[in-house]
Amino acid sequence: MAVVDPVADMLTRIRNAYGAYHKDLAVPTSKIKASIAGILKEEGYITDYAVEDRDISITLKYAEGKPLVTGLKKISKPGRRVYVGASDIPRVQNGIGICIVSTSKGLMEGAKAKAANVGGELLAEIW
Structure with a gap:
C-alpha cells in the first residue's frame, strides 16, 4: 500500500x-527523511x-x-500546506522543542x- 505522506509516516514510526x-x-529511505534524521541527531533527540x-x-x-521525545506533530499536511516567513517561525513549547522548516536552502531547524x-x-514540531 502506498504511503500518502511519507514524512508523517516517519514521525508516526518514531512516536x-x-x-x-x-x-x-x-x-x-528518502532524502527528506534523511535530512530530518540529521536534524534530530544534531539537536540531540536521537543517538x-x-x-x-x-x-x-x-x-x-x-x-x-524515559524517552527524550515526548511529542511529534506534523504541521503541514498534503491537504493543507503551512508556510511561514522568517519572522513568523514559531517557538515550540516555549523554547523546549524544535520545529523543522523546509526552506530554499534546505531543511533547517526553526531557530537556524x-x-x-x-x-x-x-513541516513538523518536536518536543
Whole structure:
C-alpha cells in the first residue's frame, strides 16, 4: 500500500517506537527523511542514524529510562500546506522543542532558519 505522506509516516514510526521503548527502528529511505534524521541527531533527540540501501536505521535516545521525545506533530499536511516567513517561525513549547522548516536552502531547524532570515514550509514540531 502506498504511503500518502511519507514524512508523517516517519514521525508516526518514531512516536510509536518511543512509546514502545524500542532501541532502534527502520524507515524507508528518502532524502527528506534523511535530512530530518540529521536534524534530530544534531539537536540531540536521537543517538544516531544510518542511511542504507532501502532503509534509514535510527537509534533512539533515552534519558534515565524515559524517552527524550515526548511529542511529534506534523504541521503541514498534503491537504493543507503551512508556510511561514522568517519572522513568523514559531517557538515550540516555549523554547523546549524544535520545529523543522523546509526552506530554499534546505531543511533547517526553526531557530537556524530564523537566524538565516529564511522562511518556508513548516513541516513538523518536536518536543
